[in-house]
Amino acid sequence: MDFTLSDEQRMTAEVTAALLADRCTGADLRRLMDSGAALDPVRWRALVEMGLPAAMVPESLGGLGLGEVDLTPVAEQCGFAALPEPLVELAGVAAPLLAALDHPAARAWAGRIAAGEAMAAVGHSCQPFVAGADTADVLVLCRPGEILLLNAETVTLGRQPSIDPFHRLFAVAFDGGDAIAAARGPEADRLAALALDRGALFAAAQGIGLAQRAVDLSAAYAKARVQFGKPIGANQAVKHHLASCQVKIEFARPVVLAAAAQIGQQDIYSRARVSHAKLAALAAADLAGRTAIQVHGAMGYSWATDVHVYLKRVLALTGAWGDEAFHRRRVSARIKGRALDPGQVFAVETA
Amino acid sequence: MRLAYTAEQDAFRAEVRAWLADHVPAERLASFDTAEGFQAHRAWEKVLHGGRWSAVTWPEAYGGRGLDLIRWLIFEEEYWRAGAPGRVGQNGIFLLAPTMMEYGTAEQKARFLPPMASGEEIWAQAWSEPQAGSDLAAVRARATRDGDHYVLNGHKIWSSRAVFADWAFGLFRTDPASERHKGLSLILFKLDAPGVRVVPIQQIDGEAGFAEIFLEDVRSPVDQRLGGEGEGWTVCMATAGFERGLMLRSPARFQAAAARLVALADRRGADAVQEAAVLQAVMDADAYALSIYATASRLIAGGKIGAEASCNKVFWSELDVALYRAALSIKGAEAELTGPTEAADGWMDGYLFSLAGPIYAGANEIQRNIIAERMLGLPKG
Numbered sequence A: 001m002d003f004t005l006s007d008e009q010r011m012t013a014e015v016t017a018a019l020l021a022d023r024c025t026g027a028d029l030r031r032l033m034d035s036g037a038a039l040d041p042v043r044w045r046a047l048v049e050m051g052l053p054a055a056m057v058p059e060s061l062g063g064l065g066l067g068e069v070d071l072t073p074v075a076e077q078c079g080f081a082a083l084p085e086p087l088v089e090l091a092g093v094a095a096p097l098l099a100a101l102d103h104p105a106a107r108a109w110a111g112r113i114a115a116g117e118a119m120a121a122v123g124h125s126c127q128p129f130v131a132g133a134d135t136a137d138v139l140v141l142c143r144p145g146e147i148l149l150l151n152a153e154t155v156t157l158g159r160q161p162s163i164d165p166f167h168r169l170f171a172v173a174f175d176g177g178d179a180i181a182a183a184r185g186p187e188a189d190r191l192a193a194l195a196l197d198r199g200a201l202f203a204a205a206q207g208i209g210l211a212q213r214a215v216d217l218s219a220a221y222a223k224a225r226v227q228f229g230k231p232i233g234a235n236q237a238v239k240h241h242l243a244s245c246q247v248k249i250e251f252a253r254p255v256v257l258a259a260a261a262q263i264g265q266q267d268i269y270s271r272a273r274v275s276h277a278k279l280a281a282l283a284a285a286d287l288a289g290r291t292a293i294q295v296h297g298a299m300g301y302s303w304a305t306d307v308h309v310y311l312k313r314v315l316a317l318t319g320a321w322g323d324e325a326f327h328r329r330r331v332s333a334r335i336k337g338r339a340l341d342p343g344q345v346f347a348v349e350t351a
Numbered sequence B: 001m002r003l004a005y006t007a008e009q010d011a012f013r014a015e016v017r018a019w020l021a022d023h024v025p026a027e028r029l030a031s032f033d034t035a036e037g038f039q040a041h042r043a044w045e046k047v048l049h050g051g052r053w054s055a056v057t058w059p060e061a062y063g064g065r066g067l068d069l070i071r072w073l074i075f076e077e078e079y080w081r082a083g084a085p086g087r088v089g090q091n092g093i094f095l096l097a098p099t100m101m102e103y104g105t106a107e108q109k110a111r112f113l114p115p116m117a118s119g120e121e122i123w124a125q126a127w128s129e130p131q132a133g134s135d136l137a138a139v140r141a142r143a144t145r146d147g148d149h150y151v152l153n154g155h156k157i158w159s160s161r162a163v164f165a166d167w168a169f170g171l172f173r174t175d176p177a178s179e180r181h182k183g184l185s186l187i188l189f190k191l192d193a194p195g196v197r198v199v200p201i202q203q204i205d206g207e208a209g210f211a212e213i214f215l216e217d218v219r220s221p222v223d224q225r226l227g228g229e230g231e232g233w234t235v236c237m238a239t240a241g242f243e244r245g246l247m248l249r250s251p252a253r254f255q256a257a258a259a260r261l262v263a264l265a266d267r268r269g270a271d272a273v274q275e276a277a278v279l280q281a282v283m284d285a286d287a288y289a290l291s292i293y294a295t296a297s298r299l300i301a302g303g304k305i306g307a308e309a310s311c312n313k314v315f316w317s318e319l320d321v322a323l324y325r326a327a328l329s330i331k332g333a334e335a336e337l338t339g340p341t342e343a344a345d346g347w348m349d350g351y352l353f354s355l356a357g358p359i360y361a362g363a364n365e366i367q368r369n370i371i372a373e374r375m376l377g378l379p380k381g
């Protein structure tokens, strides 16, 4: 039993955080928003050069062969920065999915992603649209009983505006003849289930980062903004709002890490843990996002500060990769279906 | 990161489980807030100690097993799973002892820890005073040096289990000219020493669960001071760190209650609102457990408890209230029943006690101030 991150894991997250603190500031986000472009090529290059898209691709395909626990703290930092580029889904969902498909075309795509030469986006029957489809070279569509590969040139994309300007959602139309069925039947469903869990896990990790950013921005503002002759943060009402957010963060983060460590079980316990992580992290992010608006007053209700950007990312992630009702059902299934005595925290299904 | 028990840890769990199966009393003991219940719980502490299970994290020399915090968690899980009695010696074993290990002299440890482990000497915490609740630094009780003794005078209050306990660890002003956090010392005294008068206070459930302690020229040898003279505040805060951070409320307590809540909902049926509350309670108990496993791992790797301990206290106390409140809702018109009837299955008592959680060990309002000021850097009000 060891519930700590390794030095390497912490360091990768720190390096990512430093890069994003430098290249993903509020001003950077505004510039990208104004330009309407899907990504900032300089920042994207830097992230690719760090090897992040290759993280979860096996070494045999040119990747780094890392796992969910390694990528979770990185995803948290991407949330903290509200990174516009779809790095987390590319590295955490699309790349390992392509690598696991028993089809040469899929593995070739995984290799190209690891090499920083291609991007992919994943559509999933748990959600209506495909995020990041416009920057993808290949689309992977997980549908009941089949996983399809579609070359981006063969599909028609219909943009679906999201409240989060950086959550680029698309309806995807295609001609069935252009699709490669890379998996079918139970194998397709197994991989699709894992993709969903990864999507939910990394959305949760980003939620933790978003929540912490909202709290940090608010704490900084509360120290600087003076009313009635003192900083607003000297008032307990303001302190207690932010403390409540911090408590939620502290008790969501270990759930997210545990979900990352257990995701490979793919059993009723790990699915419930992933769902709990998604619910707890996004609940923390929801409270922190709303609280940040309140603490900033009218500033928070305007585009004069960045807090709305973080809130909007939270709103986008809350329903992504399984909505709240879906995840509550999965937790409920575990609670009702298996013993709950103390001592079952790390239970694994035995055949 | 490796979230699986080793074979040795599994074997340890099996050993604990087997011992508890043979020894946990079949009948629920009377409340340790009654004279009869206190003695029954003291007898249970002796049984636990006989198996060397009363203080598993302590060094063997003092009656423990020298186990690490992961095994402490496993032990606690099995303890609560078995429905074993509440720990009447908890304030000594879980709060005073860790502080004594850190600040006590070799003589103090040898003198006080073994009888604490065996239940022969049960300890009460005597910090609060009528005018010093949340504002603990306002304590006035004095300890005046007289040769190799301190002479204690003052009025302590809300001291849990002091009515029947043997010893108390109290916070006293050793420097009469001092103010606030300075000039305080932590001094141990016998509750039956001449000049000590213990007056029971009825708690919300009507039992004498805590007491006032009046001290009039009570003599306590100087070597019963824990830590340096004038260092009482630092020593107390170390205790408070253990109290809020880790040992006062092990996660298994809430997991066991959550499991009972699920069974209750299953038996009696629950509507959508109640279902949602049950789900939240189970998730929160689980989150608390994961967080404590993470803290335990961090401490084993050489880390320290910090301001985040204040988050723990807020989280477990609020989850506890919500959990018991959900149970009352599910019990409906039977929720108010009390006494030894079948329908009164402890949920109401549990609910009432849960309401103390946000108050003791530092009220949650104070904890939120600490979180805001120490973790988030907000200015003092």
Ligand SMILES: Cc1cc2nc3c(=O)[nH]c(=O)nc-3n(C[C@H](O)[C@H](O)[C@H](O)COP(=O)(O)OP(=O)(O)OC[C@H]3O[C@@H](n4cnc5c(N)ncnc54)[C@H](O)[C@@H]3O)c2cc1C
Pocket (backbone or CB within 6 Å): A236, B124, B125, B126, B127, B128, B132, B133, B134, B135, B157, B158, B159, B160, B161, B210, B356, B359, B360, B361, B362, B363, B364, B365, B366
């Ligand atoms: C069941 C139980 C067992 C206890 N056991 C012990 C024991 O064994 N030994 C011991 O020494 N003590 C014990 N206590 C006492 C406990 O430590 C105190 O109750 C606690 O510190 C709060 O002090 P108080 O009750 O005087 O409340 P007060 O300090 O009077 O507070 C009353 C209310 O005002 C709020 N408040 C106070 N100051 C502020 C502030 N600055 N900002 C915002 N809100 C504020 C509090 O949060 C609280 O809600 C116990 C208490 C209980 C309920």
